Structures are given as C-alpha cells and as structure tokens.
Amino acid sequence: MPPGPRIVATLTLVVVLITAASGCGSTDVETDKGSEYVALGDSYTAGAGMEPVADGPCRRSSINYPSLVAAALEIERFTDRSCAGATTRDLEAPQRTNIARLNDPQLDAVGPDTTLVTIGMGLNDNGISVGLLAVCLAPTRTEPNDTCTQYLRQPESTIHTQIRSAAATLKTAVQTIASKAPAARIVVVGYPRIAPETGSCPDLLPVPDAQLSRLRDAMKVANQAWHDAAEQAGAAYVDMYTPSEGHDICSDDPWVSGYRGVAGKANGLHPFPAYAEAVAAEIVKVLGD
Numbered sequence: 001m002p003p004g005p006r007i008v009a010t011l012t013l014v015v016v017l018i019t020a021a022s023g024c025g026s027t028d029v030e031t032d033k034g035s036e037y038v039a040l041g042d043s044y045t046a047g048a049g050m051e052p053v054a055d056g057p058c059r060r061s062s063i064n065y066p067s068l069v070a071a072a073l074e075i076e077r078f079t080d081r082s083c084a085g086a087t088t089r090d091l092e093a094p095q096r097t098n099i100a101r102l103n104d105p106q107l108d109a110v111g112p113d114t115t116l117v118t119i120g121m122g123l124n125d126n127g128i129s130v131g132l133l134a135v136c137l138a139p140t141r142t143e144p145n146d147t148c149t150q151y152l153r154q155p156e157s158t159i160h161t162q163i164r165s166a167a168a169t170l171k172t173a174v175q176t177i178a179s180k181a182p183a184a185r186i187v188v189v190g191y192p193r194i195a196p197e198t199g200s201c202p203d204l205l206p207v208p209d210a211q212l213s214r215l216r217d218a219m220k221v222a223n224q225a226w227h228d229a230a231e232q233a234g235a236a237y238v239d240m241y242t243p244s245e246g247h248d249i250c251s252d253d254p255w256v257s258g259y260r261g262v263a264g265k266a267n268g269l270h271p272f273p274a275y276a277e278a279v280a281a282e283i284v285k286v287l288g289d
Contacts, residue, residue: 036077036113038181039066040091040106041120043084044191047276049257049267057102058083058095063273065189066118068280073287075116081106084267087124088169091176107176114181118283119173120189123222125166131159132218133194133269136211137259144208152210159218167225174233187283188230188237190223192244192255192275201250204258238282244275 039045046055047064054062060082061067070078083095083103095103110117123129136148144152170188177186195205195215205212223241230237247255255275261268 035073035075035115036111037066037070037073037075037079037116037118038109038114039069039078039080039082039118040109040177041066041082041118041189042086042122042124043082043267044123044271045082045118045120045189046080046084046086047273048084048270049261049265050271050273050276051264054080055083057100059267060084061276063276065276065279065283068276069118069283072280072284073116079109081109082120085124086121088122088166088173089125091173107173107180110177110180110184112181112183114184116187116287117177117181117184118187118189119170119177120191120279122166122170122226123191125169126162128159128162128166128218128222132211132215136207139206139259144211148208148211152208152214156214156217159214160221163218163222163225167222167229170226171229171233174230174235178234185287186233186235187286188226188235189279189283190226190238190240191219192240192271193248194219194256194269196248196250199250201258204260205249206259236286238279238286240275240279240282243278243282247275247278 043059045064045066046058047061048059050061050063052062054060060080066080066082081103083090086095090103091107092105094101094105131151135151136144138145174186174188177184195212197216200209200212219241223239227237227239244255247253249256249258254272255278256271257266257268259268266272
C-alpha cells in the first residue's frame with residue numbers, strides 16, 4: 001500500500017477505536033466549525049520519532065495524540081504547538097537552540113475563541129527528565145560514572161522539590177490558559193510508566209538499580225503533583241500512569257521505547273504510537289464524562 005493510503009487507513013482505524021472507547025462518542029466540547037483546539041506540550045506530546053513528521057525542528061508527528069483527538073472530535077480549527085525539549089518557560093517565550101528558533105511561544109496559539117486546550121509538559125523543567133533518564137544512562141559501562149554517582153547522592157527530597165516546583169509552574173500556566181480562553185475545556189495530561197515496578201532490562205534501560213528505584217518514585221510523585229495542579233487550577237486531568245501498567249519499557253507491550261529508539265516509531269526513551277492512541281482515547285473519554 002502506498003504511504004498516503006496507509007497513513008489514512010491507520011488514522012481512520014484509530015479514530016474508530018477512540019470513538020468506541022468513549023461510548024457514543026459525544027463530548028462536552030463543541031465540535032462544529034466554530035470549535036478550536038490548541039495542543040501544548042513537550043516531546044511526549046509532540047510524538048518525537050513517530051512518522052510521518054509534521055514539523056521537523058520540533059520533532060512533531062502528525063499521528064501524535066493531539067492529532068488523533070482533533071480527528072476523533074472532528075475539530076477543524078486545530079493548532080499543535082507541542083515541541084520536543086519544551087519547558088513551561090516556552091509557553092510564553094520562543095523556544096530556541098543555540099543556533100535556531102524552534103517554536104513560537106506556545107500560548108500565543110490560545111485565544112478567546114479556543115474551546116479545548118490540552119497540555120502535557122513539565123518534566124523538562126529544572127532538568128528533571130535529564131536527571132531521571134540521561135545522567136545515569138550507560139550502555140557500555142558496568143559502573144556508574146562520576147556524574148551519575150553525584151546525582152544519586154542527592155536525596156530524593158531534592159527531586160521531589162524540583163517536581164513540586166514544576167507542578168506549581170504548570171498550575172500557573174493552566175490559570176493563564178483559562179484567562180486567555182475563558183470558554184475552553186482544559187485538560188492536563190500526565191506521564192506514563194517508564195520503568196517496571198520490579199526487575200529491570202539493561203539492554204533497553206541500562207541504568208543502575210538505584211536509578212531505577214529513583215525513576216519509579218519520581219514518576220509516581222510527578223503524576224500526583226500534575227493531578228493536584230490540574231485540580232487546583234480547575235482543569236481536567238488525564239492519568240496515563242495507571243493505564244500504562246504493563247506497558248513500561250521492559251514489558252512485552254511497551255508504550256515507551258528503550259534508549260536506542262525505533263526508526264519511524266519513537267526516539268529513544270520516548271513513546272510509541274500505541275501510547276498516542278491510548279492518550280487520545282483517555283482524553284476523549286474524559287471530555288465525555
């Protein structure tokens with residue numbers, strides 16, 4: 001099958017599955033031609049590594065969960081501002097590298113006519129994701145390097161403080177969204193499980209056991225903090241930690257890739273299309289409640 005028809009057929013199947021998962025498919029979000037959906041987020045929202053690619057600099061996929069939600073709800077006015085590497089700072093300032101501007105301020109896309117906003121981000125703040133996923137990653141070593149050792153010497157309370165700070169910023173962002181788009185439904189999306197509850201898989205996630213323990217703990221703390229931030233700001237929350245049980249990196253049906261990534265499917269330590277489909281289904285379900 002040529003690439004074009006294959007993509008259309010896949011998207012059609014996903015939309016059917018999402019609609020079925022949501023019951024009759026009705027939601028509280030207006031889905032006529034006046035509806036407007038804006039997606040904000042980081043690489044887990046953008047779908048970094050999933051092909052086809054809609055935006056190269058931001059590694060934004062055209063089959064990420066915002067695209068699937070827009071299709072399922074038949075929203076014609078859809079803007080996806082998610083971008084790999086984004087922090088909450090990039091909501092109000094252009095996202096740049098040392099040599100290029102990657103993305104406009106994400107919040108610029110939100111306005112008084114916006115009827116739905118999803119936001120999935122925050123773990124890039126304060127270097128949280130770098131510490132949890134990169135600092136101790138050592139595919140060719142059997143012992144932690146000095147940087148990893150120093151990181152592991154930090155008490156878990158330090159990581160918790162960083163997470164709470166990011167959650168507070170996220171809460172403020174949601175409040176800003178509400179002020180810019182008073183009629184919008186706002187949905188905060190949490191993060192999936194990455195490491196298994198017990199055991200390990202060094203070929204896919206080569207980190208010390210102490211780092212695995214820290215990663216498990218931090219993801220639980222972060223998702224609870226994101227839930228609380230959403231609730232306090234009056235937004236809906238989509239829990240992806242609970243549905244992703246049995247879909248960690250080491251599982252037989254992973255929603256997140258190992259450190260090597262899979263060409264066309266996911267960057268290293270990033271979600272597969274199955275995760276995007278699961279998030280989209282949960283968002284549609286929450287909007288219908």
